[in-house]
Amino acid sequence: MTAMNPQAASEPVVLYEVQDGIATITMNRPRYHNAQNSKMTYALDASFRRAVDDDAVKVIVLAGAGKNFSAGHDIGTPERDAHETFEREHLWYDHVGKPGAEAQLVREQEVYLGMCRRWRDVPKPTIAQVQGACIAGGLMLAWVCDLIVASDDAYFQDPVLQMGIPxxxxxxxxxxxxxxxxxxxxxxxxxxxxxxxxxxGMVNRVTTRAALAAEVRAMAAKLAAQPRLALALAKQSINHIEDLRGKRTAMDAAFGWHHFAHAHNQLVTGNNLAGLDAKAMAAANKAADAKDGSR
Known part of the structure; x- marks a missing residue:
């Protein structure tokens, strides 16, 4: 087992800053490419709540420290905390100690689907500032934002079919x-x-990595000058149209199939990720990239 870095453990997993009406929420696990453990997810939720409650905040920017925006869910760092209890934000019961597939279903209903839906419905405009990798669970964090601005070296990927997950x-x-x-x-x-x-149509604007923060800040400044209620109502209107088109019910169905796949993996392989971990996924991705580059 890899020993935990004491310095890394003491650093905040999410940074929060407000300047000129713009709240910047920054994922701060660069050593692990901002992989999301539960501690980070709850810290993100607290930061979104803080920004919503602060009348001085007009716009929220979600960023990732270091080389990459987010490599997805934490499925293998020394600080993985999937079996820990946290003070929950939804009315689901605690997942810890629940048998079979129940534990994972309950946890992911809280920290993944539930949290993302909360953030998507934040009444203030949100911008994802994406550089480098935005993989699997990283997509979820970018997708809940109203606007996405990416550096020209950013890439997006959902390779989890390798784990038998849809x-x-x-x-x-x-x-x-x-x-x-x-x-x-x-x-x-x-x-x-x-x-x-x-x-x-998934990304609004692309710029260089060097200009990314400035591009996002300029966009945020324009949004901050707009009437608050009008922005909130415009956002609610478009989100409502998405839901009328079936977004929420489609996600409910896909979430059920997602957990059927986890349970099937557990029965067939003895592991709900089909025996793959972060290192195996990274190796598979590198092999696929090398194959693509040789064509």
């Missing part, structure tokens, strides 16, 4: 992308670069 818990693929492109994205698990993501 996609991440906040299953927005066919709303972020045309259904045929969403199938390609999921079936092949290949990286989608920022330029194509913008072409497909």
């Amino acid at each position: 996609g991440v818990e906040y299953f927005a693929h066919a709303f972020e992308l045309h259904p045929r492109i969403a199938k390609e994205f999921l079936f092949l698990g290949e990286r989608m670069d920022a330029a194509r993501a913008q072409q497909m």
